[in-house]
Amino acid sequence: MGLFTADEPKRYEIDDKQLICVFCKNETFHTRKEQLHSPTRTILNLEWTDSTATCFVCSSCGYMHWFMR
Template structure:
């Protein structure tokens, strides 16, 4: 029973790390904040709206971008291609 509880604890910690701030690479280059040189970011996404799609109420057709928010200074960086989380 003790092994089971320890396994649950390890799994919960890994899950928390996977969802929290992390380090990233874009095109095999480590992402660094150009403002404060921090390398830990929160990840999000943002819609790349276009006037035509918005006018027709079709925003869901627009592409989205990944964003990284620096955990130290808050600078937001936009990425149109995929990011890879590294540890």
Template sequence: MGLFTADEPKSYEIDNKQLICMFCNNRTFHTRTEQLHSPGRTFLNLEWTDRTATCFVCASCGYMHWFMR
């Protein structure tokens, strides 16, 4: 996956459970932060005020797992 070469894939635990890809059962992921856009804020051009989520992208198949607290 050439798009995610900035960081080395790693194993992660969330709430004391190892993160395993839902699609291919891989256990290593790249991380990234994504903005969560809402229609109202997009309409008002205030997308920058929306919340963010941490995404774990499977190093094997590319499936993206989203987590928000």
């Protein structure tokens, strides 16, 4: 997948629970950060101030799981 680094996909736990893909039941993921844009900040050109989420992308099917704390 061209969107990720050359790092190998890994298994992750979130709140002491094994992360498992809800679509294909795979257990390994690539990670990436995604910015959450709001319409108001987009209009004002302030998107850089929006929150970010950690995304776990299934290494098998590509389904993206979003987590934000």
